[in-house]
Each structure stands twice: as C-alpha cells, then as structure tokens.
Amino acid sequence: MNEQPDVVVVGAGPAGLAAAATLGRHGADVLVVDEQQRPGGQIYRQPPAGFTRPGRQAKAGRALLAEAESTPNVRWLPDSTAWGVFGTRAGLDDYAGPAPGPGRIRVGVHTPDGGRVLEPSALVLTAGAYDLPVPFPGWTLPGVLTAGGVQTFVKAQGLLPGHRFVLAGGHPLLLVVAAQLVDAGARVVEVAFSQHPRVLLPGPRDLLAAFGSAGKLAEGAAALRTLRRARVPIRFGTVIRSAHGDDALDSVNMSRVDSGGVLMPGTERIVGCDVLALGYGFVPSTELARQAGCAVDWRPGEGGWVVAHDAWMRTSVPGVSVAGELTGVAGAEQAEVEGRLAAYGTLQALGLLDADRASALARPVRRVLARRRRFAAAVLSRFAPAPATLGALVTDETVLCRCEEVRAGDIRQALAEHPHLGTANAVKLVTRAGMGLCQGRSCAPAVCGLIAAQTGRTPEQVGTFTAQPPVKPVPLDALAAAERHA
Amino acid sequence: MAHYDTAVVGGGLLGCAVAWHLARAGTRVLLVEKDQLNRHASGQNAGSLHFQLEYRMVEHGDDAAREAARALPLHLDAMRAWAGLEAALGEPCGVAQRGGLMLAETPAEVAALDRKAALEREHGLDVDVLEGARLRDLAPYLAESVRAAAHLPGEGKANPRLVTPAFARAATRHGAELRTGHRVTALHRDGGRWHLHAEGRADTADTVVLAAGVWTTELAAMADTRLPVFPVGLTMSATARTAPLLPHLIQHVGRRLSMKQTPEGNILLGGGWPAKLVTRQGRIDLDHNPELRYESLTGNADAARVVPAVMHLPVIRSWSGMTTLTPDQLPLLGAVPRRPGLYVATGGSAFTLGPTYARLLAATLLGAQPDLPLDGYSPARFGALNFV
Numbered sequence: 001m002n003e004q005p006d007v008v009v010v011g012a013g014p015a016g017l018a019a020a021a022t023l024g025r026h027g028a029d030v031l032v033v034d035e036q037q038r039p040g041g042q043i044y045r046q047p048p049a050g051f052t053r054p055g056r057q058a059k060a061g062r063a064l065l066a067e068a069e070s071t072p073n074v075r076w077l078p079d080s081t082a083w084g085v086f087g088t089r090a091g092l093d094d095y096a097g098p099a100p101g102p103g104r105i106r107v108g109v110h111t112p113d114g115g116r117v118l119e120p121s122a123l124v125l126t127a128g129a130y131d132l133p134v135p136f137p138g139w140t141l142p143g144v145l146t147a148g149g150v151q152t153f154v155k156a157q158g159l160l161p162g163h164r165f166v167l168a169g170g171h172p173l174l175l176v177v178a179a180q181l182v183d184a185g186a187r188v189v190e191v192a193f194s195q196h197p198r199v200l201l202p203g204p205r206d207l208l209a210a211f212g213s214a215g216k217l218a219e220g221a222a223a224l225r226t227l228r229r230a231r232v233p234i235r236f237g238t239v240i241r242s243a244h245g246d247d248a249l250d251s252v253n254m255s256r257v258d259s260g261g262v263l264m265p266g267t268e269r270i271v272g273c274d275v276l277a278l279g280y281g282f283v284p285s286t287e288l289a290r291q292a293g294c295a296v297d298w299r300p301g302e303g304g305w306v307v308a309h310d311a312w313m314r315t316s317v318p319g320v321s322v323a324g325e326l327t328g329v330a331g332a333e334q335a336e337v338e339g340r341l342a343a344y345g346t347l348q349a350l351g352l353l354d355a356d357r358a359s360a361l362a363r364p365v366r367r368v369l370a371r372r373r374r375f376a377a378a379v380l381s382r383f384a385p386a387p388a389t390l391g392a393l394v395t396d397e398t399v400l401c402r403c404e405e406v407r408a409g410d411i412r413q414a415l416a417e418h419p420h421l422g423t424a425n426a427v428k429l430v431t432r433a434g435m436g437l438c439q440g441r442s443c444a445p446a447v448c449g450l451i452a453a454q455t456g457r458t459p460e461q462v463g464t465f466t467a468q469p470p471v472k473p474v475p476l477d478a479l480a481a482a483e484r485h486a
Numbered sequence: 487m488a489h490y491d492t493a494v495v496g497g498g499l500l501g502c503a504v505a506w507h508l509a510r511a512g513t514r515v516l517l518v519e520k521d522q523l524n525r526h527a528s529g530q531n532a533g534s535l536h537f538q539l540e541y542r543m544v545e546h547g548d549d550a551a552r553e554a555a556r557a558l559p560l561h562l563d564a565m566r567a568w569a570g571l572e573a574a575l576g577e578p579c580g581v582a583q584r585g586g587l588m589l590a591e592t593p594a595e596v597a598a599l600d601r602k603a604a605l606e607r608e609h610g611l612d613v614d615v616l617e618g619a620r621l622r623d624l625a626p627y628l629a630e631s632v633r634a635a636a637h638l639p640g641e642g643k644a645n646p647r648l649v650t651p652a653f654a655r656a657a658t659r660h661g662a663e664l665r666t667g668h669r670v671t672a673l674h675r676d677g678g679r680w681h682l683h684a685e686g687r688a689d690t691a692d693t694v695v696l697a698a699g700v701w702t703t704e705l706a707a708m709a710d711t712r713l714p715v716f717p718v719g720l721t722m723s724a725t726a727r728t729a730p731l732l733p734h735l736i737q738h739v740g741r742r743l744s745m746k747q748t749p750e751g752n753i754l755l756g757g758g759w760p761a762k763l764v765t766r767q768g769r770i771d772l773d774h775n776p777e778l779r780y781e782s783l784t785g786n787a788d789a790a791r792v793v794p795a796v797m798h799l800p801v802i803r804s805w806s807g808m809t810t811l812t813p814d815q816l817p818l819l820g821a822v823p824r825r826p827g828l829y830v831a832t833g834g835s836a837f838t839l840g841p842t843y844a845r846l847l848a849a850t851l852l853g854a855q856p857d858l859p860l861d862g863y864s865p866a867r868f869g870a871l872n873f874v
Contacts, residue, residue: 086780091762092770108780117780404750418651420522420666429529429647432750437726439802466805469778473800476725476753479787480797484780 005031005075006350008107008120010082010288013041014061014332015126015324017068018339019346023124024071026343027352031118032068033077033109035472040065041128042148044332064336080111084469085123085292088317105319108482110474115482122319122346125289126339129282129303129325133442134169136393137242139278140402143249147177147279154180162275166252168192168240169279172220175234177277179223182230189273191227192238194280194389196259239389241268243276252276261386280390283445284326290467293317298459302328304445305464312345312362313338321346334372337365391453394446401443403436408450415454422457424448424464437473440465490516490663492851493682493691495670495705497521498528499840500831501697502653502664506575507848509660516691517654517662518684520669520701524650527699530807531837532722532756533580533646534735534744535568537561538588538613538638540835541742542758543815544602551605556862557816557834558609560842563858565640567841571649575656579649580749586641586735587616587625589792590634595740602739603636613638627731629792641735643746646837673708680827693827693851699810700772702818702832711825712871713818715833717808719761719776723786725799727751732793743789745796753796759786761806776806810836819843819863820850824872830865 009020012034023030032039044061068074086106104119131146138144147167153159154177165181165188167174178191227234241263242253256267284303286296294315295308306328313321321342324335344362347353353361394400396409414421414430421427424434424447433447434440440447444464451462470479492508494501497519505517519525538561543554565583572579590599596617603613616624617634624637658664665684672683679690696705696713706713728751736745737757744757761776783804790796810832812818817834831847846856 084778084780084783086778089762089764089774089777090766091764091777106780108783115784426522426525429524430651435724435803437800437802468803468805469783470801470804473726473802475798475800476787476790477797479784479801480791482784482787484784 003029004104004119005029006120007031007122007124007346008033008082008118009124009126010034011041011126011128011324012036012039012076013126013128013324013335014044014064015128015335015339015342016041016124017044017061017064018336019124019126019323019343020074021064021068021071022340022343023346024074026347028073028347028350030074031077031120032074033080033082033118035079035081037078039068039076039078042152061332077109077111080109081472081474082107082109082288083472083474084108085288085320086469088293088320103319108469110470110472110478115474115478117483122321122349123292124321124323124339124342124346125292125307125326126322126324126335127285127288127326129284129329130441131279132281132283132303132445134278134280134390134393135398135400135408135443135446136240137395137398138244138249140399141243141245141249142247143245143274144243144276144278147171147173147277150275150277151177151180154184158184160184160186163187164189164273165275165277166190166192166240166271166273167277167279168194168238168252168254169281170194171279171281174277174279175223175227176219177279178232179226182226182232188227188230188232189271191232191234192240192254193234193236194239194257194261194386196237239263239393240276240278241393244270249274249276257389261389263389263392282325282329284329286326287439287467287471289315289320289322289326291469291471292320294320294322299328300459302330312348313342314345319349330372334369337368337372340365341369390446391449394450400446400450401433401436403438403442404432406431406433406443411447411450412454415451422451422455422461424451424462425466427451428465434465439471439473487687488516488689489679490514490689490691492516492693492695493518493680493689494695494697495673495682496697496699496701497523497650497654497664497666498526498697498699499524499650499653500528500836500844501695502650502657503841503844504695504697504831504848505662505664506653506657506660507844508851509657509662511848511852513852515657515662516689517657517664518668518670518682519664519666522666523654523664524646527807527809528650528837528840529646530722530805531646531720531809532744532746532754533643533837534746534756535565535581535583535642535644535838536586536735536737536744536835537565537611537641537838538586538606538636538737539602540758541738541740544598544739548601551602554815555605555609557839558606558611559858560817560839562610564839564842567845568644569640571841575652577648577652577655579652580643580645582644582749583640583642584733585637585639586737587635587637588737588739589628589632590739591631591792592633592740596634599634599636599739611638612640625734627793627795629794632792636739643735643748645748670705670708673705675709675825675827693829695847695851696828696830697832699832699836700808702810702830704772706822706830709822709825709828711822711828712868713822713830713865714813714868714871715810715818716812717763717770717772718811719763720756720807720809721759721761721778721782721786721804722754722756722807723783723801723804724755725753725796726802728753728796728799731795736793738789738792741789742786743792745790745793753799755786755790757786757789759783763808772808776808778804778806814867817843817863818865819847820860820865823866823869
C-alpha cells in the first residue's frame with residue numbers, strides 16, 4: 001500500500017464493520033486491521049474462505065458484513081495485529097527517526113507479509129472483548145476451555161474438542177454454545193449457572209439487553225428449545241469448585257451456592273466430562289487503547305476497565321476513538337451503533353462532515369444507544385459473577401498466572417512480606433504474575449481482585465497491568481524486518 | 487520531628503545501598519522515597535553488569551573514550567563488589583557473572599574494539615579480543631557476521647527486581663528507617679542541621695545524601711545549589727521464555743545493543759535505544775514514564791540479529807525507563823561544595839557501578855579515606871554553575 005489511509009479501524013466485529021462502512025460511505029479512506037482471516041469478529045464469525053459448512057451461518061451479521069464489504073474506500077488487512085500506537089504524547093523526540101507527519105498517529109501492524117507502519121489521521125479502536133478468566137483448582141488442566149473458545153472450534157472449524165461437555169459460568173452465551181454443541185452431535189452433560197433463577201431470569205426486555213440483539217435473543221430461545229429436546233439439565237446456583245484429571249480433565253466437582261454467592265457445604269457432587277466450557281462473561285479488550293494512553297474507568301458491571309469517551313466516542317487521546325465492547329461489554333447491537341457514532345465523530349475531525357449534518361445523522365443512532373444503555377446499566381451487572389463466589393474458589397495452591405505459574409498463595413505471601421505493595425504493577429514486578437506469553441490477559445482480573453481483597457484497596461487504587469507494546473506477542477524477526485522510516 | 491545522623495533521599499539501588507552501609511556502621515539513618523522502593527531506574531533497567539566501556543562511551547571517538555575510561559577503576563571495583571553481594575546481603579539478587587562479549591562485525595568495528603581493549607587493559611581490565619575458533623568455541627550461538635568480540639569474564643547480569651529490595655531489607659535489619667510515598671518538598675540547612683520536609687513531616691539530619699537520579703537537580707535547587715543532571719529515556723524489551731542458549735552478556739561496539747537471558751529463560755534486549763521524554767506544557771515531566779518509540783523497538787530487534795537463535799522468539803513486552811547522565815558522562819559523587827553535610831550520588835551506569843558508588847560515598851560520610859580517588863567525580867567540577 002503506497003498511500004496512508006485517513007482512518008485505521010482496529011477490529012472487524014460489529015463496531016468495526018459499522019465504523020468502516022460509515023466512514024467509507026462519507027468519503028474517508030479506511031483501512032481495517034483485523035486478526036481474523038475474514039471480517040465478522042467473534043460474534044459474526046465466518047468460516048474461513050473456501051470452507052463451507054452446512055448449518056447456521058452468521059445470519060445476524062450478514063447485512064452489516066455485506067454493507068461493509070461493498071463500501072468503496074474500505075480496504076482490509078486481515079490476519080494482522082495492530083501491536084502498538086505511537087506518537088500520541090507530546091515530548092522530546094530528538095533522537096533517531098522522523099516523527100509522524102503533523103496530526104498523524106503511528107500504528108505498528110504485524111501482517112503475514114511482514115511488519116508495517118501505518119500513519120493515519122485518526123484511529124478507531126474496536127477490539128471487542130475476551131472471555132473472563134476465572135481461576136479455581138484445576139482450571140489449567142487440558143480440557144478446561146472458555147465457552148468462546150469452544151464456540152470458535154464449532155463455528156469456524158466444525159470441530160468438537162471432546163465428547164462429554166459440561167458448561168458452567170454466568171453468561172447466557174452458555175445456552176447458545178450448549179445448543180451448538182448438541183446440534184453438532186456432542187453430549188452435553190449439564191449447563192450450570194452460578195446465579196439463582198430470580199437473579200438471572202428477569203423480563204424479556206432484560207434478556208434482550210443481555211443477548212445484545214433481537215436476533216441473539218431469538219437464538220437464545222431456539223437454544224433453550226434445543227437443550228430441552230436433548231434433555232440437557234440446566235441448573236442454577238451451581239458453580240465448578242474444582243476440575244480433576246491426571247493429564248487431562250476427567251471430572252469436575254460441582255457445588256451449590258446460596259443466593260449471596262457463598263458456597264454451601266455438603267452439596268458437592270462429581271460429574272464426569274472431558275471438556276469444561278466456562279462462560280462467566282467478558283473482559284473488554286482495552287490493551288491497545290491503554291497502550292495508546294487513553295483514560296479508562298472502572299465499571300465492574302460492564303466487564304471491568306472500560307475506555308472513557310465523549311458523546312462522539314472520542315477518547316482522551318486526540319485522534320483516537322473507541323466503539324463496542326471496550327467501552328463496556330454490552331453486546332453486538334450497541335457495538336454497531338457506537339461504531340457509527342465513532343465514524344460520525346471522526347468524519348467531522350477529517351472535515352468530511354459538518355457538525356450539523358453529523359448531529360442529524362447521529363440522532364437516530366443516539367436514540368438506539370440511549371435505549372440500549374438504560375437496559376445495560378440495569379441488567380448486565382446481574383450477569384457479572386459475584387466477586388465473593390469467585391474469590392472463594394481460589395485456594396492458596398490455585399495457579400492464577402498460568403504462564404509464570406504464580407499461585408494465589410505466592411501473591412498473598414508477597415503482599416504479607418511487602419506491606420507497601422498495593423498496585424498490580426508492583427505485585428507483577430515482585431511475583432512475575434502477568435509477565436508471561438499471555439501478557440496478563442488470563443490473570444489480570446484475578447490477580448487485581450486478590451490484591452484489592454487482601455489489602456483493602458479499591459480496584460481503582462490497584463489498577464491493572466500497564467499495557468506495553470507489543471500488546472500482542474510479535475516475533476523478534478518480524479519486528480527486526482518491520483518497515484522503518486529511519 | 488526526629489533527628490538522624492543521615493537522611494538519604496531516594497529509594498533506588500544507590501539510596502538503599504548507602505543506607506545499608508551507614509546503618510550497619512551504627513549510624514541513625516532515615517531513607518525517604520516519594521514513590522515505592524525500586525520504582526524507577528533501579529528497577530526498570532535491564533540488569534546488565536557491563537564493565538567494558540559502553541557503546542555510548544566509544545561512539546564519539548578516542549578522546550571521548552579516554553575521558554570515559556577515567557571511571558574504569560570504579561568498574562574494576564564494582565566487578566568484585568557484585569561477586570560478593572549476595573553473600574553480604576544474605577539473599578539472592580540474581581547475580582551471574584559468566585562473562586560478557588562486545589561484538590564487532592566490520593573491519594572498522596574490529597579496529598575500534600582493539601583500541602578500546604588496549605585502553606581498558608591500561609586500566610587493569612582483563613579484556614581479551616577473540617576471533618576465529620576461539621570466539622566460536624566460547625560463543626557458538628553468534629552469527630557468522632560477527633568477526634571479533636572483546637571478552638571480559640567478570641561481566642554478566644543481576645536481577646533489578648531483587649537487588650534494591652535486598653539492600654532495603656538489609657538496611658532495615660540494621661535499623662535504618664525507610665519511608666515510602668514521602669516526597670521531599672523542602673530541604674534547607676539551619677542551626678547546623680539539615681531540615682527535611684516530606685508529607686507533612688519535618689525531620690532533621692546532620693548530613694543528607696541525594697540519591698535521587700533524575701530528580702537530583704530539583705532537590706539540589708531546594709538546597710539552593712546547582713547540580714546538572716539530565717534525564718534520558720531508554721527502551722527495554724523481553725521475549726517469551728526459551729531453553730538456555732545465551733550464557734553471556736552481549737554488547738556491540740558499533741550499535742546500541744545489550745542482550746542476555748534471564749534464569750527464567752526470557753531474552754532481555756536493551757542497550758541505549760531512546761524513549762521519548764514526555765512533556766507537559768513544554769516542560770519535561772519526570773513523573774511520567776517515557777513513551778516507547780516505534781523506531782527504537784524495531785531497531786533494537788534488528789540489532790539482535792547477531793544471535794540468530796533468538797529471532798523466532800515472540801517479544802511479549804517492552805518498557806521504558808529513565809536514566810541519569812551528567813554533561814561529561816562521569817558519575818556525580820561526593821560532597822557538594824559550600825553546602826556542608828550535603829552529598830550526592832548519581833549518574834553514569836549507576837546500576838552496574840551502584841554498589842561501588844554507595845560504598846565509597848558511605849566511607850566518605852563516615853570520615854574514612856575512600857580507597858579509590860573520587861576527585862574526578864566530585865560535584866566541584868560543576869562549581870562554575872554556582873558562582874553566579
């Protein structure tokens with residue numbers, strides 16, 4: 001690519017697709033950087049090109065995909081990772097290498113063809129969310145997967161990662177994944193929700209909010225029918241206490257919790273399975289935004305740390321906007337309208353849309369957004385797992401950071417030995433928790449929660465691990481061969 | 487309000503080490519740190535123990551190298567100090583001195599390496615320039631492009647996560663009082679004593695040691711004196727773990743590079759690649775970590791090609807830190823002229839040479855004659871700044 005795009009959109013899920021289509025339609029030159037082979041994100045995931053599979057496709061996203069893929073001015077960079085945003089802070093930069101042009105943001109991208117440096121005028125981050133990792137004894141055994149991971153096997157590859165499945169957690173996605181497994185011929189032994197029914201099953205409008213769109217709600221209803229037909233037991237107020245097996249999972253220990261989320265003694269039972277799919281909810285994927293310097297807020301009901309933004313989805317960093325789950329986990333429909341809003345804001349900054357026209361275009365979008373946010377605020381926190389439940393599952397022996405094999409007891413001991421420790425970064429430096437290949441993604445919520453509980457500090461005081469480039473691992477030779485202007 | 491023999495400002499390696507030396511000599515020591523211990527340069531550097539002259543000291547020609555070589559007696563002393571440090575402190579600091587290699591790839595670099603080694607040998611450093619089979623036998627992992635390497639057996643690494651906390655704990659065991667989260671806001675001498683204000687407390691001390699790195703200038707100004715130090719932003723990167731393949735510390739005579747493998751297996755990269763000092767309203771903000779630069783991250787990765795086996799490894803994090811330089815790149819060490827009882831210790835490889843700086847400075851404070859001449863590092867050489 002010879003000329004730099006006006007806008008780089010990171011992520012091709014609902015928010016990224018909507019942003020790219022809207023930007024392109026109004027004359028912006030857009031480049032979409034996405035880690036998958038084909039656009040759609042996790043929720044509208046398409047099978048790889050040339051791979052056709054009977055059964056349900058990503059119906060709900062088809063219109064949006066078609067819109068984005070047919071928009072002129074939108075180019076795609078699939079299989080690619082945006083690993084760092086540079087030049088967003090004022091400072092002394094008098095060493096080797098020219099600064100990006102005025103008003104340009106530098107983005108490092110790892111592509112199958114090598115390292116690239118993009119210099120757009122604006123950046124729209126729509127990196128989505130990932131499964132909330134929940135540690136308990138045995139969670140690192142092979143066979144313990146995330147519900148999202150199991151869904152990827154089934155949806156993208158048509159594969160079953162095992163034979164006997166238990167699904168557990170707190171998110172309604174479990175029902176959808178369980179039904180997809182049943183449809184694919186798997187034996188689903190049980191679906192267990194940690195919440196009690198009266199917490200979990202409010203009115204239909206609330207469910208709509210939880211599923212993120214009417215299409216998803218219909219999918220949920222269909223899933224329930226499928227599970228009922230297959231006589232799959234769905235239990236509430238039930239958690240996985242521990243997972244067992246020598247080299248791989250062979251059973252789980254399930255236990256009831258009371259309505260306050262506290263484990264009830266004497267209710268344990270052992271259930272045989274070779275796959276445990278966990279779906280406790282989602283964590284906003286804020287690492288690139290945080291690395292770029294965007295301010296974040298703590299919103300436990302929306303997945304934890306979310307990127308702060310104004311009414312046009314602009315972050316605290318000039319030129320950088322956000323949309324979708326990294327502003328708070330709220331589902332596909334909200335992601336899509338936020339993507340359009342971020343586009344209208346960006347188009348104004350690019351001079352491609354005047355303020356009056358942007359406001360007029362944004363009006364119907366804002367109405368949808370206001371409706372969505374009302375429900376989200378009231379409802380989504382119900383699906384967030386109770387911190388008391390999750391904290392009680394962790395024993396001193398439980399590994400929190402699987403990359404560096406740091407156990408909860410190691411962190412408790414470090415906190416006891418160093419009374420001045422109180423932040424996620426300081427604990428990382430002392431214990432190595434979060435220093436591994438996953439860059440802290442699989443341990444940050446649990447480690448930060450433990451520090452807060454142990455020291456009596458607030459989540460804001462504890463913070464989270466600083467996001468550093470590369471925000472996803474990039475091989476040294478790819479960095480070495482990357483495009484450089486110096 | 488309490489009175490101490492000595493107040494140390496700064497909870498990095500130097501401050502904690504000075505506090506340890508003074509406390510174990512039986513003096514009453516207070517250490518104040520505005521953040522947490524080991525929060526800045528001491529904990530953020532890549533942990534190289536490099537006793538050869540660095541790339542930054544030889545890149546500006548032979549005269550500059552000769553100037554920098556004036557600190558070599560300290561290098562020799564520090565090489566011995568690190569070897570005995572874990573025993574002295576009674577806990578592990580990740581010290582491993584299995585040798586260091588400074589590489590040359592072009593004929594000009596080989597010549598530079600030879601000149602540098604000759605200069606170092608004049609000062610008693612046991613440097614040997616290896617080529618051919620001798621080099622390949624010692625370091626079979628090097629790329630074919632490497633023509634020669636200066637080998638110093640006493641070089642290696644230490645773990646920056648462990649060293650400063652170990653000094654701090656040892657100081658505490660000997661009775662030193664450590665206060666973190668206390669930022670000094672006033673420092674003046676009155677009635678023969680230094681008065682120190684921090685976090686609403688006012689304490690006094692007979693002597694004060696500024697071991698505050700890039701904050702030295704600002705603290706000295708509180709005592710109405712000028713000490714010139716400059717912040718420099720640096721870049722470090724780490725790969726995922728891999729099996730042991732790199733026993734040595736690797737540097738390059740013609741490029742910015744330091745490379746080593748941690749006991750856990752990660753490859754650490756550094757060597758002086760700049761990071762951008764962040765400004766606020768046009769002034770350098772010392773409390774903000776420098777911003778990492780795209781060109782530094784990719785350039786540092788490119789410099790790693792001298793060890794081909796590391797190139798397939800994923801880089802999993804990078805970080806920036808600030809180091810402190812003086813105008814002549816030499817340390818700033820000793821009594822501050824015309825400010826009785828005020829001492830300073832900073833500048834010039836203060837991690838690698840920190841244990842030596844701390845020992846010599848503590849000896850000065852305790853009234854002993856330091857066993858290495860410190861005159862060349864005295865703040866007096868910048869006295870002109872204070873004659874106005």
